[in-house]
Amino acid sequence: MQQKMQQITILGSTGSIGVSTLDVIARHPDRYRVHALTAQNRVAELAAQCAQFLPDIAVVGTAESAQKLQLILRQQGLQTQVEYGEAALCAVASAAQCDCVMAAIVGAAGLAPTLAAARAGKKVLLANKEALVMSGPLLMDAVAASGATLMPIDSEHNAIFQCMPHAYQRSPSQHGIEKILLTASGGPFLKRAVATLDSVTCEEAIAHPKWVMGRKISVDSATMMNKGLEVIEAHWLFGVPASQIEVVIHPQSVVHSMVSYVDGSVLAQLGNPDMRTPIAHALAYPERISSGVAPIDLIQIAQLTFERPDLQRFPCLKLAYDALQAGGSAPAIMNAANEIAVQAFLDRRIGFRVIDQLIARVMDGLPSGPVTDIESVFEQDRCARDAAKSYI
Ligand code: NAD
Ligand code: MG
Secondary structure, three states: OOOOOEEEEEEOOOOHHHHHHHHHHHOOOOOEEEEEEEOOOOHHHHHHHHHHHOOOEEEEOOHHHHHHHHHHHHHOOOOOEEEEOHHHHHHHHHOOOOOEEEEOOOOHHHHHHHHHHHHOOOEEEEOOHHHHHHHHHHHHHHHHHHOOEEEEOOHHHHHHHHHOOOOOOOOHHHHOEEEEEEEEOOOOOOOOOHHHHHHOOHHHHHOOOOOOOOHHHHHHHHHOHHHHHHHHHHHHHHOOOHHHEEEEEOOOOOEEEEEEEOOOOEEEEEOOOOOHHHHHHHHHOOOOOOOOOOOOOHHHHOOOOOEOOOOOOOHHHHHHHHHHHHOOOHHHHHHHHHHHHHHHHHOOOOOHHHHHHHHHHHHHHOOOOOOOOHHHHHHHHHHHHHHHHHOO
């Protein structure tokens, strides 16, 4: 079938997801063209991406980075327009020329441009789970109001999407869905003696056994806050209550998640742990395109195992269920405290076990308020960050 060329904006193109997205796009030049690329400050990498993909616009974090990028691009004779700052991110996410936006900025910084893309009715490929955790109702409302399409990129949510009935309408009981089984690798500390977790290093925490990812999500995987964020993400994406979302540890990371139906059927999506699979799926949906990922070899894998998560070992997972239960701005408060705590851990200012203690303290100290508009979310986010910083 003859395809209309899709114009793509990639928010966070120098990150792990951004690079994987460009890898898939490069395999299908007949289908996809890059409208805009954005990066916070890795100017040299962004310049190299511009040289390869020839976007109309490139956006960086600061005026200084913009100047540097502009210089490199002009030296190479490239005409890419260079912008900087949040307003420019929102502009490239909602531009008329753009059909589809990969939301792959890490953390709360991704919320405003992701929301801009949703409000503009784009096809939004959502990797930036923090945006949905912070403002689930607002983002889902924006999608519904504009007629945008929201496609999950997180491998678990993409797997769940693939196991859901066609045209699923965020109502599990209507479709005979009993629960979602959200798989988790358990990260690098699944078997490590709990008493020694105090002394783990950054290098140990970011060395994920199965996935190669950015530093923040890698630490989140080690604490299992990543799975906690994903429980909240699944709640908003699929309209399933927390009581029907069960986390299952599956160290092989082959089954990316499952949907259990009332007739006893459990549907699963399997594949190698490579984000190019969900990216290719979401880009081409409902068609299928090659992603560069080899099919799994079940004979070689031989064994798939499953176990219950230990909440003593992974208190962040419980904090996330608590935040979802509390509702309102509690998930945004938790997310903000987590971002500050993880950065402090990466900066070697706090120990690994202080991450969950700090988040719990911030959540205890700040009552959850209603999430009415984006300003109130950012206000709660700011308060939680200030509180978290005061405890470091
Ligand atoms: P990363 O750290 O590798 O990349 C982050 C990108 O965001 C970079 O391009 C960076 O320049 C940009 N960025 C960072 N701070 C910014 C700011 N303040 N303003 C604008 N841009 C900024 O992260 P990643 O691993 O690619 O993850 C990106 C998002 O995708 C995260 O929300 C993560 O949870 C989610 N995700 C990642 C994976 C994975 O396999 N890496 C899987 C599932 C979900
Ligand atoms: Mg995931």
